[in-house]
Amino acid sequence: MLRCDHCGIDLPGNPVRCPLCQSTLSGTPDGSGNRFPILNGFLKVSRKLLTLIAFGTICAAAICVTINLILPAGGWWSLFVIAGFSSLWIDFAILIQKRNNLTKNVLWQAVLISFLAYLWDRFTGSYGWSLDYVFPILCTFAMLAITFIARIQELDIQDYILFLFLDCLLGIAISALILTGTVRVIIPSAICFGVSVIFLSALLLFERKTLWAEIQRRLHL
Amino acid sequence: MGKRKQWSRLDNAAKIFPPTSSKRGTKVFRFVCELIEPVDGVVLQHALEKTVEVFPLYRSILKKGLFWYYFEESSLRPEVFEENLPVCAPIYDADKPCLLFRVSYYGKRINLEVFHALADGTGALQFLRSMVFAYLAEMYGVPGRLPDYDVAVNQKSLDAFYKYFDKKGKVPITKRYRPFRIRGERWPNNRMSIIEGFLSVGAVLKKAHEHHATLSEFLVALLMCSIYGEMAVREQTRPVVVTVPVDLRRFFPAQTARNFFGLIQVTHNFHRDGQDFEQVLVHVKQSFEQQLTKEYLQGIVSRYTALENAPLIKAIPLLIKIPILRLAGFWKDREDTAAFSNVGRIVMPPEAAGYIRLFDVFMSARRPQLCLCSFGDTLAVSVSSPLVDTGIQQRFFHSLADMGFSVQVVSNLEQISGEEGFHASMRPLWN
Numbered sequence: 001m002l003r004c005d006h007c008g009i010d011l012p013g014n015p016v017r018c019p020l021c022q023s024t025l026s027g028t029p030d031g032s033g034n035r036f037p038i039l040n041g042f043l044k045v046s047r048k049l050l051t052l053i054a055f056g057t058i059c060a061a062a063i064c065v066t067i068n069l070i071l072p073a074g075g076w077w078s079l080f081v082i083a084g085f086s087s088l089w090i091d092f093a094i095l096i097q098k099r100n101n102l103t104k105n106v107l108w109q110a111v112l113i114s115f116l117a118y119l120w121d122r123f124t125g126s127y128g129w130s131l132d133y134v135f136p137i138l139c140t141f142a143m144l145a146i147t148f149i150a151r152i153q154e155l156d157i158q159d160y161i162l163f164l165f166l167d168c169l170l171g172i173a174i175s176a177l178i179l180t181g182t183v184r185v186i187i188p189s190a191i192c193f194g195v196s197v198i199f200l201s202a203l204l205l206f207e208r209k210t211l212w213a214e215i216q217r218r219l220h221l
Numbered sequence: 222m223g224k225r226k227q228w229s230r231l232d233n234a235a236k237i238f239p240p241t242s243s244k245r246g247t248k249v250f251r252f253v254c255e256l257i258e259p260v261d262g263v264v265l266q267h268a269l270e271k272t273v274e275v276f277p278l279y280r281s282i283l284k285k286g287l288f289w290y291y292f293e294e295s296s297l298r299p300e301v302f303e304e305n306l307p308v309c310a311p312i313y314d315a316d317k318p319c320l321l322f323r324v325s326y327y328g329k330r331i332n333l334e335v336f337h338a339l340a341d342g343t344g345a346l347q348f349l350r351s352m353v354f355a356y357l358a359e360m361y362g363v364p365g366r367l368p369d370y371d372v373a374v375n376q377k378s379l380d381a382f383y384k385y386f387d388k389k390g391k392v393p394i395t396k397r398y399r400p401f402r403i404r405g406e407r408w409p410n411n412r413m414s415i416i417e418g419f420l421s422v423g424a425v426l427k428k429a430h431e432h433h434a435t436l437s438e439f440l441v442a443l444l445m446c447s448i449y450g451e452m453a454v455r456e457q458t459r460p461v462v463v464t465v466p467v468d469l470r471r472f473f474p475a476q477t478a479r480n481f482f483g484l485i486q487v488t489h490n491f492h493r494d495g496q497d498f499e500q501v502l503v504h505v506k507q508s509f510e511q512q513l514t515k516e517y518l519q520g521i522v523s524r525y526t527a528l529e530n531a532p533l534i535k536a537i538p539l540l541i542k543i544p545i546l547r548l549a550g551f552w553k554d555r556e557d558t559a560a561f562s563n564v565g566r567i568v569m570p571p572e573a574a575g576y577i578r579l580f581d582v583f584m585s586a587r588r589p590q591l592c593l594c595s596f597g598d599t600l601a602v603s604v605s606s607p608l609v610d611t612g613i614q615q616r617f618f619h620s621l622a623d624m625g626f627s628v629q630v631v632s633n634l635e636q637i638s639g640e641e642g643f644h645a646s647m648r649p650l651w652n
Contacts, residue, residue, distance in 0.1 A: 007622060008623070008628070010630070011629065013631055015632070018630075019630060020614060021615060032329075033328050035328070035633070036304075036415070036636045037303075038636050038639050039306070100314075101317075158225075217284075217293065218286040218287055219287050220286055
């Protein structure tokens with residue numbers, strides 16, 4: 001066995017130096033091998049790619065602001081560029097972060113994109129397109145997408161019932177927008193409302209116990 | 222629809238771990254069982270599958286509710302793999318449902334890594350012993366079974382904190398001082414150095430008894446003196462505080478395979494209370510004797526549990542609880558200098574013991590943490606630390622060698638510094 005004469009300790013395996021004092025060792029290795037493997041390739045390369053893209057966006061935004069400062073005649077259009085990049089990155093971050101749970105991701109995307117669209121709508125003249133089209137259409141498609149993904153991935157209903165249920169509630173909440181007259185184009189919202197009621201009644205009629213169990217789990221105090 | 226999924230609450234101690242775990246402090250601990258012969262991955266996989274059947278909680282994944290985290294039964298299959306991750310690498314990921322433990326092997330070593338929310342050392346040890354026994358039974362035809370194998374499933378999944386929660390328990394308020402904190406450069410990429418020392422239990426016990434101390438008291442005093450040796454003069458007025466987790470099963474009967482521990486703290490101010498080993502040891506012994514009483518520990522259990530069971534706190538949404546718990550964890554981290562945890566004696570049936578060289582344990586830590594356990598006559602003392610500087614470890618093992626003990630040391634230092642070349646290629650483009 002190897003020995004560090006300085007520390008007075010024995011060293012099984014075949015270290016090159018004493019782990020305590022870094023001095024060289026005497027004796028011969030006992031042939032029992034190292035206790036820990038040398039690791040290679042643990043870091044993900046995807047992180048490097050992300051860093052590059054992030055750097056690219058910051059460069060693009062900086063160039064736009066610079067040009068805008070030099071040529072201020074066209075108004076502050078570079079702010080829109082920055083807001084656009086930010087929206088993309090916020091959405092992208094959630095997309096990546098929740099990539100391992102697709103059904104949850106779909107619901108998140110529906111809510112987040114609707115919210116970002118609302119902000120854009122609000123600050124670019126309040127034409128109402130976000131509530132008229134984006135929100136109801138995303139809400140409807142989220143329900144269909146969750147069901148579709150669950151079929152493809154052969155998920156157990158317990159894994160996604162909550163997301164579907166929440167999406168149905170959102171869809172039904174649209175009726176409030178119709179009734180208060182906030183929505184001017186009725187068709188997308190009406191379809192969304194109808195689909196939500198159908199999905200919700202299916203959940204309540206066929207999967208009542210599962211839904212109740214899930215709600216109990218999620219809401220336990 | 223499949224079978225209705227079982228779920229369970231987290232026990233009291235477990236609740237702090239999911240929000241406070243991060244890449245830097247993963248709250249993962251590792252048990253090692255080193256065999257005499259190399260490990261066979263296929264047989265280990267069989268052993269693992271058999272063991273998980275008996276410990277259903279280990280099939281759980283951690284999910285977020287509106288108010289609390291909870292364990293949910295899952296159909297994920299645990300898989301044994303040849304070790305290819307850093308020690309105590311993160312296990313829990315809020316966005317990826319996964320089992321809360323992993324089993325790997327390397328050479329003659331079987332490694333069980335567990336996320337602390339699932340179990341504490343003693344709980345995980347039950348699992349490891351079962352798995353190792355199942356492995357040896359299949360590999361070498363070891364007969365018989367583990368004597369304490371027959372604990373009912375509901376006993377293993379019991380929340381013992383709740384069982385012993387008594388609103389009357391009062392814990393004396395101890396005055397807290399700002400402790401000495403060990404600072405220094407950390408390993409890149411959140412790597413952690415592990416230095417394991419192996420000694421003879423008999424010899425160390427004899428020495429401890431010569432000082433009229435228990436093994437833990439003796440080694441805590443030695444650890445404190447090693448820390449003192451590394452303190453700068455201007456820092457010596459600050460006390461050295463060592464946190465010691467206590468297995469509450471020793472005081473309150475419970476066979477749970479989940480968490481059931483309490484933390485006590487041993488404080489010594491070298492400037493005020495003396496620098497000699499003997500003085501430190503006397504102080505440590507006093508601290509242990511004061512705190513290791515049933516009344517004091519009952520007080521700790523009550524304090525932990527009362528907070529969790531306060532109706533107002535219960536009703537705070539998890540989204541708000543998470544940052545609060547993180548902050549609490551951050552402050553808690555600053556309250557000590559080092560930690561010391563003694564998992565105790567590990568016993569295997571004599572037919573199986575012949576195939577096992579030793580058991581070892583260590584834990585992810587933000588500051589040096591010493592863990593020890595013993596098997597047969599081998600005492601394994603492991604120090605895990607995120608710091609590059611190993612002065613404390615050096616002093617600690619030096620003192621043991623100077624006392625005349627035969628010390629064997631293994632470490633992962635060469636492995637993590639060997640990775641440096643790899644890191645160099647990951648530097649940004651302009652370097």
